[in-house]
Amino acid sequence: MARNGFDRTTVSQIAKAAGVADGTIYLYFQNKDDLLQKTIDDITDSFIQEGLAILERTASPIDRIRKFAELHLANLGADENLACIFQIELRHNMRLMREFSQKKLRKYFSYLESYIRQAQEEGYIRKSLTPWLTAKILFGALDEAATNWVLSNRDYKLEDMAAPTLDVLLNGMVDRTYAAS
Amino acid sequence: MARNGFDRTTVSQIAKAAGVADGTIYLYFQNKDDLLQKTIDDITDSFIQEGLAILERTASPIDRIRKFAELHLANLGADENLACIFQIELRHNMRLMREFSQKKLRKYFSYLESYIRQAQEEGYIRKSLTPWLTAKILFGALDEAATNWVLSNRDYKLEDMAAPTLDVLLNGMVDRTYAAS
Amino acid sequence: MARNGFDRTTVSQIAKAAGVADGTIYLYFQNKDDLLQKTIDDITDSFIQEGLAILERTASPIDRIRKFAELHLANLGADENLACIFQIELRHNMRLMREFSQKKLRKYFSYLESYIRQAQEEGYIRKSLTPWLTAKILFGALDEAATNWVLSNRDYKLEDMAAPTLDVLLNGMVDRTYAAS
Amino acid sequence: MARNGFDRTTVSQIAKAAGVADGTIYLYFQNKDDLLQKTIDDITDSFIQEGLAILERTASPIDRIRKFAELHLANLGADENLACIFQIELRHNMRLMREFSQKKLRKYFSYLESYIRQAQEEGYIRKSLTPWLTAKILFGALDEAATNWVLSNRDYKLEDMAAPTLDVLLNGMVDRTYAAS
DNA sequence: AATGAATGAGTATTCATTCAT
């Protein structure tokens, strides 16, 4: 389905893939859009749940941020169809995207934001940065990495992009050696 | 059109908005998809052209990067419909996105990449960073800012996001005062 | 439908005439052309089947030829809409006509040809005649009679044309009395 | 044009083939149908005119009938596109066909009918035959030959079908040797 | 609960025709 896009996939195809009749879909979902939304919501929930379990065992705030990035890319990189839905389909349906942004994504997001805040409090991260904005920027960089991967021929592991991305974001682009001199 | 999405906009609506008959559309575009593609291409071309004129007058590589980010956000922020097309519609049509990525976007992108490389050569930016990857990250951060703006109620100026975004990316998130101690 | 021609009849009209919704048509036929083709094929099949049952009970080869002609004209003459489809619509769609000629019509035709051959073997018909060509000529004469009827105001029975047509074809136009003298 | 059928040929294509602009067509023809009708009429007129010149020089009524058949098939066989229009296109448009049948074709036809009548008067052809009906039958046989040729791969000369067709029609199918015994 | 046949609203595209130049 992800291959052709949600719009270009018929309810019949989804039903057949699920091994049920067309009408059965409507016993569990209000309509086609609801099917996409609930599916995305479910997956996101399990991502968050599984992610939290791991992140809670990570002590250092900086490591949590690193781990968050790795998990995010690993989850998406594990299933290209899924990645396609999240990176491409989700943002097409603006209504869906808005709702998702305001519910699940916000929750997902708030964890990243809190890690940044904690890292600030513990002195690892500059206090001049707005946690929310910084989280957005980090998220955007990861998002771009994921979208690039989906649009590419996927001959590399998506999660391998986590480390270099965090290097730039944590340490910045500026050359301090030069700047110091 | 941007409000409802390209798919949900009929050719008749577009024709009426353009003040021509339905059939006239097909004198200038092969089909509905071609209409979207050519429109996006044209706009991107003019963005690049206008952008280059300004960037060429900017001496410092770091300033060029700053200016690039500002121009990118200013262009998109100037017309919310346009921003919607670029941030939402474009990436829905995967074929279109791929083509766009491989033609116009690559060109647009290569400028940013070259500015980073120049900044590296002149010592402003760490030589350990891959210009291509760094450009991707910067672009991703800007992209996220733009998408957020489109999905928001747009009660702030998009280009105002350029400065704080560049602060994080250029200087990094890490607190050096603390790190130094 | 036959009145206005197949092309000038919309699928909606056909659906309404059949008492079903437009989309229902496409559950049973691939497209509009397929509808015409399958309809023609079905009718031809039943013509052949019913015809054979009668012809098998006819002993004399000459009588079989007569009966064949009568049945052909009687079938077409029984339903002017049907006749219209066969005489007019069928031969418009060249692809359809070719396919029909090479499948159903060939079968239909081969029976007539075999009757002529049998009649030759039993001495009723001149051995110098090519069965295939003679069948074509007979068929052409019947075809013209049918087409004429369709284009006329149909104030006579089409099958009444069978006898005089066969008189000319079997006995020839030449006046033997005169020729003999 | 004959290849794809008249309906599937656009006025633009016809205009281009004629080396004029689309609109120019409408200076000489009322509409697309009128174009087909006038073209067919013109060609038929020249056929009749040229045919008459030849037939008038043919003394024997039987030979005239033979010549008529030869000319008919030779004319159609000379240009497969033309044959296609006459055998396929013409009878699709029922209105056109009716008009043609009642004007040009009737005239064309009346000549054949008159030759048969003359042949009857001079004793060559059985007086029991209706000239009109006999002409129809002869015409039908020729028509079938032409249609077959159009639908075939045309690897034989159409006019070669004239002689065997006339043999059947003039002398009949019945074996007189046998019948006499 | 499950089915899947039937529905019918919705739309991109074509092309004969017009008419200002």
Next chain:
DNA sequence: GATGAATGAATACTCATTCAT
């Protein structure tokens, strides 16, 4: 007379959704 850009009516086909079984 000639042009050809612009027109807009007309239609096959799809597919989300329903509901009788």
